Amino acid sequence: MDMAQRGHRAVPSLKYLENVPQFTEHFFDSEDEADESIDNGPTGGLTWDGRANTLAEQAAIPLLAPFEMGRQTPQEVVNRAVRAGYGDTLRELGPYLHTTNLFVVITKALEAYQQDWRRFYPYSSKYDAYLAGKATLSPQERLGLKVFEDPEKGNCASCHKSQPGYDGTPPQFTDYGMIAVGVPRNRALPFNRNPNAFDLGLCGPDRTDLKQHADYCGLFRTPSLRNVATRHTFFHNGFYHSLRDAVAFYVLRDTHPEQIYPVGKDGKVLKYDDLPERYQENINMDPPFGPQPGNRPVLSDNEIDAIVAFLNTLTDGYSATQASDATQ
Incomplete structure (x- = not known):
């Protein structure tokens, strides 16, 4: 394993995954509890391209990825765990999980660990306290919430749901859907040194079962915005490293693209430069996007x-x- 090797996607958060539905190409859901006839299209899954449906499946990905744990086979993972002294424990857990496959035991153990709500979904933010009537938002925070939810302004809540579900579920700040937003190409990634290489999300390269769906190319799962202010990379390719810049991208992408994308030798802005032209019709144009x-x-x-x-x-x-x- 080369610890200096970089992948081509930003590491997604493992928090607040407990309500993510399994991936489906046709997700029927509506804000109206009585209306489940709306097909929201490809939705769900625990990775940027939705290819892992369980936490155990997700846990296997970094263990075997060449730019993460870098083990070549599941057996190599098991061998290392045994050498580290976990062999007896893994074998003891096997019967409870109805398997003798110790790699499965490892991924199931990681899945079980992520069921700890105190670590992975505590719902302990100021906004949660505000919804419970135990905190007050500042004037600037209230304005931010208003603009966030306004369909004619930020329109953020159309994908990043900010209100509790009709069943009382706390707001997840995602609709789990797949969307193409046309984020600029991250030329710092080794993967992108090849000008003909593109991360197309649902239709490859990591996911291969949907590569024939041209209408899925460039789509990535909408992440939850919970704890987003603690992140240092934003969007699937980690292009932005500032939360404010990431928000401004939505505002400036189509009104001032020269501030977002590089300019070619001919002086033309290379808009949507991380998606081949034949797939650019998939890019979302809902507000705040569009002219x-x-x-x-x-x-x-x-x-x-x-x-x-x-x-x-x-x-x-x-x-x-x-x-x-802090206010005293």
């Missing part, structure tokens, strides 16, 4: 800052006592 009257961005700088402030309220570990101390 705007007078070419004016749909959000002001103050509104972008407000959304960022609101997103900071989604970080777990909020304490009303600490917040009170």
Whole structure:
């Protein structure tokens, strides 16, 4: 294993995966509890391309990936675990999991570990406290929430659901759907040194069963925005390293693309440069994307800052006592 080798996708969070549905090409769901006739298209799965349906399946991916744990076979993973002293424990767990395959035991153990709600889905953010009536948002945070939910402004909540479900489920800040947003090509990735190499999400290269679906090319799963303010890379290819820049991308992509994409030798902006032209019709054009009257961005700088402030309220570990101390 070469620890200096880089992959071609940003590492997704393992938090708040407990409600993610298994991948399906036809997901029927609606905000109206009585209406389940709306087909939302490809949805679900635990990876950027939805190819893992269980936490055990997801756990196997980094164990065998050449740019992560780098083991070549499941047996090599088992051999290392045994040499590290876990052999007896793994064999003892096997009968409970109805298997003698120790690699399966390892991935199932990792799956069980991720059932710890205190670590993986505590719902302990300021926004959770706000929804419970135990915290107050600042004026800037309230503005951010308003713009986040406004379908004519940020329209963020159309994909990043910000209100509890009709069954009382806390807001997940994702609809689990697949979407192409046309994020710029990350030329810092070794994978992208080949100008003909493209990460097409649902239709490859990591996922191979849907590669014939041209209408899926460029689509990646919408991640939850919980704890997004703690991240240092954004979008599937990790192009952005600032949360504010990531938010501004949505605002400027189609009104000021020269601020988003590189410019070619002919002076033309290389818009949507990380997706072959034949697939660019898959790119989402819902607000805040798309051309705007007078070419004016749909959000002001103050509104972008407000959304960022609101997103900071989604970080777990909020304490009303600490917040009170910080204001004194």
